[in-house]
Amino acid sequence: MTVTNFQKRVYRLTALIPRGRVATYLALAKALGQPGASRAVGNALHNNPYAPQVPCHRVIRSDGTIGGFAGGAAKKIALLKKEGVSIKTGRISSTEYLYGFKIKR
């Protein structure tokens, strides 16, 4: 399994997200210095070889929706709820849970 430098950076940042908090793909991309690479970030997380260590379920879309997850979005939502993040109709109920940057809309 070849882990590219790009992915390393993604995993590293993702690992910093505290329990009970979430970050967006966009925020990660920005932190990487590549605001337009949000899509690539998603790809990296989908590939996530460091499963439990890297809490990829704590990464959601910039519009507040949950996004995808390798095992079903439902699973992702369940995990977040367990950590204390309220989900409302497929989206986080409050921006208070956001870690790092802020979302819009």
Place this chain on the structure above:
DNA sequence: ACGGTGACGCTCA
């Protein structure tokens, strides 16, 4: 080396 793909994001209708 080239083109297609996807856990995204933003704009327009």
Place this chain on the structure above:
DNA sequence: TTGAGCGCCACCG
């Protein structure tokens, strides 16, 4: 507010 379309980037075949 919801849905459809186009643009972006890194990775795989």
